[in-house]
Amino acid sequence: MTDIIPILPILIPVISGIILLGVGRTNVYLHRVIASLTALLMVIVSIVIVYYVAQYGIIVTHVGNWEAPFGISLVVDMLAALLVLATSIVTFAVVVYSFQSIGPARERFFYYPMIMFMISGINGAFTTGDIFNMFVFFEVFLLASYVLITTGGTKVQLQEGFKYLLVNILSSNFFVLAVAYLYSAVGSLNMADIHNKLAAFDGDASIMSLVAVVMLFVFATKAGLFPFYFWLPGSYFAPPMPIMALFGALLTKVGVYAIARVYSLFFIDNTGFTHQMLMLLAVLTIVMGSIGAIAYSDMKKIVIYNILIAIGIIIAGISMMDEAGTIGATYYLINDIIIKAGLFLLVGFIIYRTGESDITKLGGLMKVHPVTGWMLLISAFGLAGVPPLPGFYGKLFIVTSLFDNGHVISGIIVLLSSLVVLYSILRIFISVFWGESMDFTKLKPISYDKLLFSSFLMVIIMVAFGFGADALYPLFDSAAQSLYEPSSYSGYLLGVE
């Protein structure tokens, strides 16, 4: 059983992708059926995984039956299990959303197989216990994302897709370099093994600070941290809405997960330098994201800059590396994956319905789509962290941790950013749903039941998650435990050594 379960989140999407490739490009309907069934299966499987991990602790399988520090291990702890669950839910919503939005031309163009390959890579990056294997899974989902960002071949997609390709290839190369440094310093690639070796090492480990800087460059580029977020607003702006939702909700979060994992396991020696650097960048990211979110009047841009704010808040929580900070970060990470997808899908619905993404040209939609409007308001509250919703718990823990550690200014910036988030989304809400009515005859006569289904599904899941947050606390505590107490993660090696 433990041999099969950790494999499934990687294997199911790959098999589905191969079947979809085999079906060929003519039968779009069959593609839709297979893709949505796979996504549903993924949700069920990941719920089983969360249950299993909650019941029996970390699940480990050694691929190819090689012993743990030498072969590749897949390690599913609670953090990975929760992230896989959130990924599956988002995938299901986006796949259903795509039926009516992406258009048959792109669907025929191997859109669903690429999504499946990308999900498999993302799940692999979450579940792997080997740093080089993480690189390989990064490449798998990046390759699929390159195809997704350029599929359809419009001019803006090709132009921004090329830049996206270039930036990511550059940072992937530096990932290899960081792994090379790490391997020469430690002589191992298994993350738990590296942690055990470094924890037992009492000499001068200052080389690890160099590795920390190179790794930060790599993952900050993928996650969109302060100096390296320059590519993100342009590239995420280009592809169609479902792809954008998938990228915005998931791809940056993989970078955040990698930062959390690597900084908790490897860089335990000189935390005064490495984690301080991380927090500084996180705060700057929040500031820059806030400026962008206020500056633009394009709905897509506003939501994209909101990604940056969320990334900054999560990284600020992770950089504290104490119990409250990491619990807050895991809460906010899961919350942000779900609600960011929901927000993208809602905004996408407005854009598809009106054919316009500039909020100054819209108004009075409340008369036509009242439910959508209130859903948008709820998601704004969820993002900003209004009490019964899950964003509140995340921010509460993170800010408590920041104040406890004496970072008062950072805590205040995190709190103020909530206001900016609320203001930027409320600006969409007010000028699109209230105000002077736009010309309702210009609305596109599209069928939109599935668009609304997916976006409402995400908001409802978010609200349910908020009310269940108290009951789910043990899960998040055990997820955060492998960050603030990394020996609980690397403990699976003890039986071997």
Place this chain on the structure above:
Amino acid sequence: MEILIIVLAGILIGASVYLMLSKSLLRIILGTGILSHGILLMLLTMGGLKRGGIPVLDDSVQQYADPLPQAMLLTVIVITFALTAYMLVVAIRVYRELGTDDVEQLKGVPREDD
């Protein structure tokens, strides 16, 4: 020997930076290719360069070469191959659709009609 290879990797990475800073799409792609070569040399050197047998179980060989950097190297080569190929395809499409291979022209949001 290690120093020599590291210097060589540095030269390759320097050349790739020069190529990537140029404006032509094709030069940029060549630059990424050369960058990955330089970094692969680093990866190989980091495992330690020494003479040894093939890292496959064989009773007659006493000293084995470190197999891990070689395995990683192969994986990275495969990935770089796929990436470079896809990048070339995208570059050609960029050239056909946007009518330019100058990166300076790839700014702003292009119009769809012309």
Place this chain on the structure above:
Amino acid sequence: MKSTLKKLGYNRVHKQMNDVFLKYTAKVVFLVIITFSINLFFSGHYTPGGGFVGGLLAAGAIILLLLAYDLKTLRKMLRIDDKRTITLGLAISFIIPILLMFFGTPLFTHQYTYLQLPVFGEVPIHTAVIFDVGVYITVAGTTLLIITLLASEQFMAESEGADKE
């Protein structure tokens, strides 16, 4: 080849581009390369070689034919659909590990045994070979797909590139 040159803007192609030597040599060398790629493929696992190199070499051989003839002729000579080939290769290389899980071992744990054959003596039988066949097919198909995409005119309509190894 004439059409290729015309496409590139060489309007005055005086000489008829029908190089007999090139075409004949390409055919012969094609066979040599394919044989060598199969040799490389089978020498994998214990000695340098394997599915990836073999597949690349096979694709190289077919590209040699593409250089000597043109795409249309090549399509007539080899009636292979690239996308089907890639799907087949991927399917083989993923079905084998999944089937192997029925032995009750983790993924990618291969089974092997040694057979006594009358002429060859002791021959190792390894399931990794079947997995490698999938890799071989996938790599050859992907490389071929990319090169023909870059070469063909109709690639405006289809820009599917390298996806998975």
